[in-house]
Each structure stands twice: as structure tokens, then as C-alpha cells.
Amino acid sequence: VSETPHEPLVRRLLEGDRAALARVLTLIDRRPAEAAAIDALLARRTGRAGTIGITGAPGAGKSTLVGSLLKSAVRRNDRVAVLALDPKSPFTQGAVLGDRLRMEHTTADERVFVRSMTAETRAGGLALATPFAIRALDAAGWPWVLIETVGVGQTEFDIVEAATTTVVVMTPGTGDEVQSVKAGLMEMADVFVLNKADRDGASCARLDIERAVHHLPASAWKPPVVETVASEDRGTDGVWDAIARHRKHLIDSGEMVRRQQRLLRLALHGLIDADLQQRTNSLLASDEFSSVLSHLQSGDCDLGGATRDLLARLLRT
């Protein structure tokens, strides 16, 4: 059996070669169609990493917290990879976050690996590429993968939720607690971080969060509330302690297997969506589509009927 073109690359990735890892992540980001083929080569080496999704309202200080978590990890001699998800909007062009994080770590510390993913949101790019990127980092031996998002769209929300540990960041006095309950954030949090905890209202905010947690259905894991002032690197070690305790709980309770299934589920969903989107794009570019449009405009058929005809053709191809 001959080697696929990706085999030597993946072999180097599995041996811990950073350049090979970077190259694989670029392939996944730029050519998501090849992601499944690459994944097949490294799937057996996945399942060991703890993935940490960082979420919270804009302005809660997520980026500062991630920067502080990296410094704390290096102090503790832990190894951490960061995936900064930065959906491209027509106005931002993406890639802001990863560049900034990378700049802060120009020393190229061997214990840190920072990567931004800027796939086009339209093509479902992030939803498709991110689960594969997480699995590649896992297979490359990174024990922790931090996932930070710039956007707060549904895609980024799903990805954060697919982490094995979800960290929800809040700040005192902003009403974040109420918003978060509405947004369903309370239910998905494994660890709460009360950032900017030196501000007025921190103790009230802590009480609000604890009260909200108290109202959730009872479970074996009680999400702790960790106070930080990330801009001054205060409290961040405590966040790592809480994350590590949660990971141990997942492994001991057998819940880890279910969490890793969420990531596979997201990867499958991404692959299915990408295929359907490709079929749809071909259909939109077809002569039959143009002809249906003309019939619609002249009133010869209606949108419901036109949709049924076009779908029948799409499903046949």
C-alpha cells in the first residue's frame, strides 16, 4: 500500500515536530476537504488532551485572561496550545487575535503554541476546521488546548461548548449574570471566572453566580467560581487548579468519553454541512437554476414549487 501524501507530515507531527504541526493546521484551515484524510492518520493518537473553551460577553476580558493563563502555565512548567478562533467578517479580515497573542510570546517558548484560525464563516469554515485542529493538537501531544473566540456567533458558541472544560468569564456590575442565564451560559459552565474582581460589586456578582448555579439541576460537579484580575496576573493559577480538578472529575466519572464525542459530533456535522454547501453552490451556478429564476420572475411558478424542484435535483446528484 502506497503512502498518502500526508503520511510523512503526520508522522513528524506525532513525533512532536512543531513545524509539521503548523503545516497540518494550515492544511486543515485552508483545505478543509483534506481534513478528514489527515484526521484518519492521527485519530488513534487522540483522546488525551483537555480542551478548554473560554467564553463570556464581549468586554469580560477573555483575551487578557488567556494571556495570563499562558504565563501561569509557563510558570508551572505546563504545556499549552491556544486556538484563537477569529471568524472573518467583511470588515475585520480576521487574524487580529492570533497575531496579538503571538506577539506577546515572541520568545517562542517551547511550552506554548499559539495558532489563530480565520476560516471564512460563510463556508462553515470554522465549524469544519476547528474540531480537526483540536484533534491534531491532541495527537501532537499537547496536554491542554485553550480555545478562545473573538466572535460570539453560534458557531463559536458550539465550538466552545464542545470543549471538555468550558470556562465562562464574567465581570462584576455589568449584569452579565442575568444575560448569561438568558443565553444558557450558566448551564454550560464547568468553571466560572469572575474577572476584574477588584471592582465594586465583586462579592454581589459572586453571590449572584452561586445562586444561579444553585438553581441548576443537581449534578456531581459543582462549577467553582474563581476570582481573577487577569490584567495583573492575579488569581490565574486558581483557574488552572479548577480546570485540572474538573478534568480529573471527567475522567473519574467516565464523562470524558461523552465530552470527546461532542467534538466528533461537531466534526461530522461540519463535514456534512460542507458537502451540502458544495452541492448547493453547484446548483446555484447551474443552468437549471437560472431557468427557474426566469420562470419565477415571469410568474410561471412560485417559490415553494421552485424549491421542491431544485431540491429534488440537488438530492439526485
Added chain:
Amino acid sequence: VSETPHEPLVRRLLEGDRAALARVLTLIDRRPAEAAAIDALLARRTGRAGTIGITGAPGAGKSTLVGSLLKSAVRRNDRVAVLALDPKSPFTQGAVLGDRLRMEHTTADERVFVRSMTAETRAGGLALATPFAIRALDAAGWPWVLIETVGVGQTEFDIVEAATTTVVVMTPGTGDEVQSVKAGLMEMADVFVLNKADRDGASCARLDIERAVHHLPASAWKPPVVETVASEDRGTDGVWDAIARHRKHLIDSGEMVRRQQRLLRLALHGLIDADLQQRTNSLLASDEFSSVLSHLQSGDCDLGGATRDLLARLLRT
């Protein structure tokens, strides 16, 4: 032939009943599946409205401009409907923009109709509902439909582009011109508004825009640059003049037909996506999907093979 449940409602809409129009828009927003059936009843009455998409970088003053355009229209005794697109994010909960606009027009002026659409982005809601909402407003006899977006995602971008006249809003001294060239905004603009034109750098910004327009492929329509200070209602009449001139150009050149096709195309695309998404959701909830996940996790199959199997099932249903 018996009446469909929507027939009396659509009849009242076509007679100019505002309450019926509001009810139809709610149906389209909440139950997009019924949008095609409603559209079939009013399709023959569409094609007269000029739809105006307002876009530009965050902070360019789009909302203020829309407010000022409404005041100007009322002064000119024109009738204008506004569709404020406000994609729901888990954090914002949507509906901010429409509420604000509505507040400004509590007098319930008969010449103005404001409506916000807050469909969930995930379900492709906005992409599905908006073209139908535009067509309903058109059929109800509104000569102008203004479309404003809060978000700057691809969906809102597409919708603005599907307007018959696209207005791109910029401000001096922000480098918007450069960003806009990158984002492809220059190519889609029919009218440029240089807002906050009392700021330093306005004449430079105007020159930059005119230079960028000059480099575009020659066309019969040369997008004018209109200077405004929307916060003081200055220059907004000139925006209406430019929009009206552009509409006349579209009709005279026969281009209007092609522009209206873009909206139909968007509606069809939305309906096809919605159907495929429903099939995907059923698949994700199926026993077969759970079983594939287990096989994946135990290493019995890989993601590529699993995707092919699941797609085959989805396309058969």
C-alpha cells in the same frame, strides 16, 4: 377551491392594512416554513419597491443616517418602510435596533413603517426571512424599503447586496476607504455616503473614494459621493436624491429586472438551505448517527467514511 388560512390576511395586506402587514411579517419571522406559501399569494404584486441596503463599517453612523433618512422622507412626503436586521447572538438577544428606531417614531406617522427582524442566525433565519419580508413590504405598496443591519456577518452582507440600491457609509479619517476596498464594498456601492463630513479629512476621504471608484471597471452608473452630518440632519435630502436617480437609472437601463432577480435568488437559496438544515438536524438526532459516533470513537471507522454513509442516508430521505 377553498381558501388557504393566509388568504384573508394577505388580502388585507394588499389593501394597505398596517396590522395585517405586521402580522404577515411576524409569520415570516417566526415560521419561515410558511413564508413560501404567503409569498405565492402576493408575488404578482411585487416588483415596484426600491430597496435600499445600508452598509458600512461599525461606527460609521448607519443607524443615525437611517433615522435622518426617515425624517427627510417624511418632510418630502415620501413613504418609507425600514427593515432592521438584528441577528441574535447568544449575548445580545437581538431586537435592540428595531426597538430604538420604533421609539424615535412613536408618533406612528402613517408615512413610516419600522420593523426589526431578529431571526436566529444559526437556523439561517435572517437569510430565509428577509427576502420574503422585503417582498411583503413591496406588495403592501411601500415604495421604498430601507434595510439596515446591526451585524456585519456574511448573511447581512448578502442581504444588503440584494437591495436594488446599495448605500455604503464611510467616515473621514478612519481608513474606511482602504478597508472597504479590501472587503469588496467599493464594487457593490451604488451610492457612497461620507458621513460626519464636518470632521477633519473629509475632502481627502472624498478624493480617496472617487479615486477608488475611478479604478473600477467602467459602467453606465458612476456612484456619487454624498456628504452628510446625519446627527444634525444635514445632507440627507441629497442621499434621497442620489437614491432616486439610481432607481431611475436601473429602470431605464433594464438593470432593475436583474436586481430583483438577486432577491429571488436569495429567497430560493434560503429555502433550499432551510430544507437541508432540517434534514441534517433529523439525521443528527437519529439512532444511526449515535451508532456511527460510537464506531468512530472506538476506531472502527474514520470521519471520511462516516460522513459518506450519513450523507447517503440524508440524500435518500
